[in-house]
Amino acid sequence: MQNSQSSSKRFLDIIGELQSLISEQKIEYGDRLPSERHLAEKLQVSRTAVREALRSMELLGLIETRRGEGTFLSDFKKHQLVEVLSTFIMQQARSIQDVVETRMIHERAAITTITENEEFRMLPVWVGMQSKLIDGESVFLREDMVRETIVATENRLSLKIWFLLKQYSGVSFDVAIEAVEEIAIVHELLDEMMAGNTEKALICYEKWMNQVEGERREME
Amino acid sequence: MQNSQSSSKRFLDIIGELQSLISEQKIEYGDRLPSERHLAEKLQVSRTAVREALRSMELLGLIETRRGEGTFLSDFKKHQLVEVLSTFIMQQARSIQDVVETRMIHERAAITTITENEEFRMLPVWVGMQSKLIDGESVFLREDMVRETIVATENRLSLKIWFLLKQYSGVSFDVAIEAVEEIAIVHELLDEMMAGNTEKALICYEKWMNQVEGERREME
DNA sequence: TATGCAGGGTGGTCAGACCACTCTGCTGAA
DNA sequence: TTCAGCAGAGTGGTCTGACCACCCTGCATA
The missing domain is CATH 1.20.120.530 (GntR ligand-binding domain-like)
Structure with a gap:
């Protein structure tokens, strides 16, 4: 979990873990992801780090966030990339x-x-x-x-x-x-x-x- | 500065402001950007928010960060994207x-x-x-x-x-x-x-x- | 003169707090 | 009984302040 190999960026690791999570739990387009707080606990990192990863994914249009509701996996078609x-x-x-x-x-x-x-x-x-x-x-x-x-x-x-x-x-x-x-x-x-x-x-x-x-x- | 118009995401605004800054100050590929702390002060937002925007841009390969040195504008050749x-x-x-x-x-x-x-x-x-x-x-x-x-x-x-x-x-x-x-x-x-x-x-x-x-x- | 160390600046990470918003379920009035 | 309205819990959004690891530079010392 630590940055033992230095080079790898933390938030990239988190994105990777999120991808695993998504495929493991078979989360599909439109489904909700675990909340930021839950993810932070689960991945043993701070909420800040989780958020940086999520914001990056959001910019790519991979996810969609709605305040008060949660974070949702979104269709690639809407990518803002x-x-x-x-x-x-x-x-x-x-x-x-x-x-x-x-x-x-x-x-x-x-x-x-x-x-x-x-x-x-x-x-x-x-x-x-x-x-x-x-x-x-x-x-x-x-x-x-x-x-x-x-x-x-x-x-x-x-x-x-x-x-x-x-x-x-x-x-x-x-x-x-x-x-x-x-x-x-x-x-x-x-x-x-x-x-x-x-x-x-x-x-x-x-x-x-x-x-x-x-x-x-x-x-x- | 407040999210008066709601809809627009803060970190998207920040990315926009960064783009303006880059073109105004004629920052070219390889040049250093202002530090996260300076940007936060300049844009009147927290460093957290600046970081979320920067991490997104980094994922896209638009910038490159080096600990202890700073953040640099990069050509989009290296994208983890x-x-x-x-x-x-x-x-x-x-x-x-x-x-x-x-x-x-x-x-x-x-x-x-x-x-x-x-x-x-x-x-x-x-x-x-x-x-x-x-x-x-x-x-x-x-x-x-x-x-x-x-x-x-x-x-x-x-x-x-x-x-x-x-x-x-x-x-x-x-x-x-x-x-x-x-x-x-x-x-x-x-x-x-x-x-x-x-x-x-x-x-x-x-x-x-x-x-x-x-x-x-x-x-x- | 050359070496080495200390300090300041930078990104990286974290904990904790508050706000704004959405949803849900309970309560009380009709 | 029914339904409107409210309170609370949960969520993302933002901020603060702190500490770490790292890089560079310039000063002091050998």
Whole structure:
């Protein structure tokens, strides 16, 4: 229990013990963990040390704490990891250009994935979007279009990253697709996607983004 | 300063304030942060609270602490994070799959960018890698190949994200390219890249990754 | 001049206290 | 009997002050 081997950090040990505890007692997502005081006693350390370990895990989104109630094992899907890291990464990102380019990497990848997979191509979403685009009744945002594309690929991590990049890229995505030309481009993009023409779909996408980018420059 | 708005967690606020401090005072990687006691006084919170925030950041590998010396801002290369998270993530097959797929998104994008841009294609790195590959004298790791590709695109953000994903994807990338078949594939990949054949280059890449993945499965 | 020691600063850990909050079960009034 | 309301126990959130182990530096001594 002592730090005989020096190097190992106490709070890391505690995290390890918590992991064992969780698997031993078969604690599942949503279940409650023993209270901080009980854990401290059980692991023979102070409550302070337990808390440091728990806070670390909380930052990662591995657990969730509710005052007055307790500590709960939470679903990994809600991990804050990506958010936290993004702040630091963004600080280092030289230019906004990198952010935009990286965002587009994820968008192109999503389009490609869908176009090259018949199951994804046949999803009813695409047709639904096209009619929404045309009828002009409901509002249809740019980011709706892109988001749905990434959602369809079922890659949650990519979606998460995209969402963050979107916020940093300074492009106005929460804008309705209204202009006739823009509707035409997006409509065609959907057509090509459903037809499975990866190259053409990507060309449409590029055309669309160029237009959006041009718009942004005018704003300045 | 009080938790007037309730919801926000104290230690998250502190992490935020630390981030501000770091950017304001232009603390760079390797530099020392103010001591825990000073931070506590500066932020008007207890040392306990500061420590909880610092331990969280340490788990993420954002900082490094050395007893008797201080706390240092570090590059996220050494994160215990990976081990901790992997234990939790690995149980969710979907998650690890997302990580791998997202990593490959960045890799494919880099290959495409280079192949489609003459300036990048003509870089001397590629030929240099090929000879390194053949002469067999110097060690040439898998991750060297991929990393150089992304480095060449000059997108630092993508590189940073890739770096993180690499470590979570559970693929052995720090392995030398030695097998005859593997050398052949990578060599061909470089050929196609330099020739500007995007499609063929991507096919080579896919072949390579399939092989690597197959290897990983055998290990289990 | 060179050695060695003491002191101050740092992170690491702990015990104990209080606060704010949630839940539960008991009590007393309708 | 029923139900509203309150008290208490349990939980996380925060703080204080203390001590330890360790590192560095500068001063005093050999």
